[in-house]
Structures are given as structure tokens and as C-alpha cells.
Amino acid sequence: MKKVDICLSPNLLNLYKLEEKIVVIVDILRATSCMVAGLASGVKSITPVASLEECTNLMEQGFIGAGERNGHRVEGFDLGNSPFEYMSEAVREKKVAMTTTNGTQALVLSKGAEQILIGAFLNLSFLANYLKKQNNDVLIVCAGWKGKFCIEDTLFAGALAKELENDFHSEDDSVLAAQTLYEVAQNDMYSYLLQSSHYKRLSHLEGGKDVEFCIQKDKFEVIPVLKGQEIVLWEG
Template sequence: MSPELIHLFDLPGKTVVVVDILRATSCMTTAFAHGIAAMKPVASLEECRALKEAGYVIAAERNGEKVAGFDIGNSPFSYMEPALQGRKVAVTTTNGTLTIAKSMAAHDVLIGSFLNLSAVARRVTALNQDLVIHCAGWKGSVNAEDTLFAGALIDLLLNDFTLGADDATLAHALYRQHQDDLPGYVSQSSHAQRLQGFGIMKDIEFCLATDTYEVVPFMQGDQIVASGN
């Protein structure tokens, strides 16, 4: 439910699905669906900026907003630009990149969002390892949209997996309760309300649509890549 709790889980040998619905992992899914070559998540603005000289497009978000001086921020629409096809992107965000960094002990680290929900479920089943769904939250706090995604993914996996902890049961119950109106529920959440202040309602609606894409980005070394799918 939060990167602050991930140390409670034993990751080696497992699959981790990293989730930051608003908006890091939704952006990553969109970026690969639109043809970028690779994405390098980094912790600091400085590291990200330095990669510009190495030929990377640089993307940075802090506290929900694009950081001045970077090529792009954290809107999925900015990743639809044809000019990004075949390019490498270096990215740093408030919550998502930290969540990836704290997942790296796993055997496989996948990038999940509502945009590729069913494709992620199929990949998780094919990998046939225990699963930890790692929600980015907001600066350590539990958030509604990432927990809902966890519940949605659990719902697709119930035939193949058993629930191993109470937080999974809880996330699934939340999803079952709100599955017919995800945008309605999420728009009441504190994080969505915070982001609405930045005028990105269009982003939020886009990020809550299910199965827009088939691509499942995954970590390979220190970069995110995607197979042809």
C-alpha cells in the first residue's frame, strides 16, 4: 500500500507490479504504447538533467507539476508525441521512481496501470511467481487510485492466486465496491483533488480507462523496456 511498507515483504524470486496511477506508471505505459525505445527512472532532478547530454529526452515531475527546464512533465498526453518514437527518456517523479527503486530486489518488475491492466494480469500469470503489487501512494501515504488498481488486478488473478495478506483483501474489497464507478470514487480522493488543482482532469480520466493498451513495460537492468507484445 506504500513504499514505506515494502520492507515488510520479501521480494527475491517474486514478481512486483509497480503502480502509480496518477501518473507515473500510466505515463510509462502510454510512452511504450507510442513507441519510445527505453525509459530510465532516476531519483534526483540532477541525475535526470545530466542524462540530456547522453541523448535522453528528460522528464521530471515534483509535487504534481512539470519541473522547469525539463523536456516533459508527467502527463500521459505528452508521451504521445511522434517525436518521441525510438527515443530514450530519463524520468524522475515524486513517488513512482522511488517505488521502482524499492522494487528492484524482485525477480521481475512490471509497470502496471489501468491502461494495461489485463495485459499485466496475463503477464503475471505467465511468470507464475508470487506477486507483490507495490503501490506508490503519495509521499508515503496510502492513496485511493493505486489501491483500487491493486484490487482490480487481484480481481483478475483470483483464479490463479490466493490472497496472502490483509492488505490484498482490503484492496480487493475496495475495488469490488467501486468497480462500476472508478472515476467517481477516485475524483473524491485527496490526491485526485490535489491534481485537479493543476487542471489535469483530462489526465485523470485518461488514466482511469481500462485496457487502452496491450504493452507491459518491465525493468531490464536499470532501464524500463517493453517487448513487442
């Protein structure tokens, strides 16, 4: 039987084997939600980069630049990290270069996996159905917050592991914990997240609107996949 594991923080990634695995990167608030929403809405590709400098370099080559640090858009960049920005007419058919506090770092550290996919509540079921049809073990990598455990990524990991439970086994206590947490929170995720550290960090007004959007399930039937340096839509 195939195996599913959950890595609760990029700082624990060295404890997991990546070879032959499908890695699902999760940064619900908000990098991977933006990627799903953006690519589903017509963005051509998203190139994740680790530093603001690399992002600026790509902007000089014509990319739209998305730069987020500590939850805010960095001055001089076109986009921040609201999913609504990624769904606007201005980015349709455009290539985006993106650097974020957590999500893009998790992506960079996961190179070495057989395949790297992007997960969010927005594409949960479609992604789960894809994974069930593959022969590979799955490792769900939570982007966390500056290396620390973060609740919204773990809730998504639990939701995805639950979708997979008839087809995958697990030996990892993090799967048990994430599934339990999702079972508790699923009926009112927004209220549950109000208690979280992320919510406490949100000071700007749009925060609540973004969070409500990012915890919607199955809004898009797409799977972003890393191909070379770019994240594009998986096309079967």
C-alpha cells in the same frame, strides 16, 4: 498455489520479501500510466532515476528529460507527467529519463525482485494474463503519495488481484481491502476519485483529462519491464 500480496506504500516494502517475486509497480496518477502509454506509442525506453540531478545528467547525454515533483513539471525539463506528452510525435523512438515524486522511488526500492513490471489500468488484462502464466509469486507495490497510502494505486491493485484470484491465493488483508475498494468504485471510478486527496491537489485544468485517460482499462496490450537501468517493452 502462487501467492499475491499488495504492499500499500513503498515505506512498508521492508516487510515483504522481494527475492523470486515478480513485482508490479503501480503509480496510476501518473508515472506508470505514462510509462505504459509512452512505450506503447513508440518511446524507445524510459530510465527511472531518483533525483532531478541524475535526470539532468542523462539529458546532457541526449535523453528526453521528464521531471515531476508534487504533481507538476519541473522547470527546465522536457516532459511533466501527463500521459499525452508521452504519446506525442516528439518522443517517438526517443530515450526518456524520468524522475517523479513517487513512482520512480518505488521502482528503485524494488530492486532485488526477480522481475519488475509496470502496471496501470491501461494494460490491466494483458499484464494479468502474463502473470497467470508465470510460476512466481506476485507483489503489487503501490507508489502512494510521499510514502502515504493512496487510493488510485490501491484500486488498481485490487483490480489486478481480482483478475488473479483464481490462480493465486493471498494471506494479506491489504488484498481483501483493495479488492473490496475496487468492487465499490469500479462502476464509476472517476466519481469515486473526486473524493480523493489527489484530486484535491489538482489545480491545473488538464488534470481531469489525464485522470479520465489513466482510469481507462485495457487500452494497450503491452508490458513495460525493467531491464538493467531501462524500462522497455517486454517482448516474450
